[in-house]
Amino acid sequence: xxxxxxxxxxxxxxxxxxxxxxxxxxxxxxxxxxxxxxxxxxxxxxxxxxxxxxxxxxxxxxxxxxxxxxxxxxxxxxxxxxxxxxxxxxxxxxxxxxxxxxxxxxx
Amino acid sequence: xxxxxxxxxxxxxxxxxxxxxxxxxxxxxxxxxxxxxxxxxxxxxxxxxxxxxxxxxxxxxxxxxxxxxxxxxxxxxxxxxxxxxxxxxxxxxxxxxxxxxxxxxxxxxxxxxxxxxxxxxxxxxxxxxxxxxxxxxxxxxxxxxxxxxxxx
Numbered sequence: 492x493x494x495x496x497x498x499x500x501x502x503x504x505x506x507x508x509x510x511x512x513x514x515x516x517x518x519x520x521x522x523x524x525x526x527x528x529x530x531x532x533x534x535x536x537x538x539x540x541x542x543x544x545x546x547x548x549x550x551x552x553x554x555x556x557x558x559x560x561x562x563x564x565x566x567x568x569x570x571x572x573x574x575x576x577x578x579x580x581x582x583x584x585x586x587x588x589x590x591x592x593x594x595x596x597x598x
Numbered sequence: 599x600x601x602x603x604x605x606x607x608x609x610x611x612x613x614x615x616x617x618x619x620x621x622x623x624x625x626x627x628x629x630x631x632x633x634x635x636x637x638x639x640x641x642x643x644x645x646x647x648x649x650x651x652x653x654x655x656x657x658x659x660x661x662x663x664x665x666x667x668x669x670x671x672x673x674x675x676x677x678x679x680x681x682x683x684x685x686x687x688x689x690x691x692x693x694x695x696x697x698x699x700x701x702x703x704x705x706x707x708x709x710x711x712x713x714x715x716x717x718x719x720x721x722x723x724x725x726x727x728x729x730x731x732x733x734x735x736x737x738x739x740x741x742x743x744x745x746x747x748x749x750x
Contacts, residue, residue: 517623519732521616558726562740568625569647569743590624593733594740595696596725 509538518591520554544574562594601660603635609662617732644742665718667700681750685742
């Protein structure tokens with residue numbers, strides 16, 4: 492963990508807040524980050540107790556993935572993240588790149 | 599009915615602006631080096647969780663009026679459309695049996711005479727609509743990751 496992050500987490504602790512993690516999420520409609528898309532109502536900065544499912548829901552909202560019949564899963568490399576697990580359990584480094592997969596049906 | 603190659607190329611190029619970074623982030627090699635009005639194909643190398651590679655050709659003639667024809671090839675693209683080139687779990691025709699694949703329709707030898715090509719943006723049973731090249735790549739990537747290996 493870098494000195495900068497440690498200091499940032501300590502600062503949060505001093506304020507009585509949980510440490511936060513900053514993510515990047517690549518979706519089929521673009522990258523979600525602290526700067527993109529420019530008009531995003533939310534940014535992927537989360538308290539580490541946040542569940543993966545919340546990140547999925549927010550990424551869907553930012554890019555208007557409203558098709559509820561599709562399956563939405565966050566991938567880190569080839570591994571699918573468990574929506575019920577908190578971000579802390581994955582020990583993400585800052586700016587970790589995740590991929591939002593969108594899966595349709597099967598005929 | 600057909601689409602002028604220049605129109606298809608424009609649509610493909612526009613959509614690749616999302617598809618290329620998506621594929622790169624997912625660890626998929628996307629080769630659009632030959633893409634042009636005379637050749638509306640690009641290629642993606644998928645893999646399952648065991649690292650087995652699958653080579654897919656996207657032939658986008660008449661796109662976006664009609665969906666791409668998606669076919670699995672060998673690495674050198676000298677063989678195509680045989681079960682051993684497909685990931686297990688896909689339709690045994692063999693084909694990627696989704697509305698977004700022209701090969702799934704009867705006119706291309708596929709099983710679906712009940713689907714209309716112009717409706718390709720509609721949902722395939724069991725899911726919602728898959729409407730863009732990047733979403734097609736995402737759908738295939740997720741399914742191939744879960745594939746146990748080759749079909750035949």
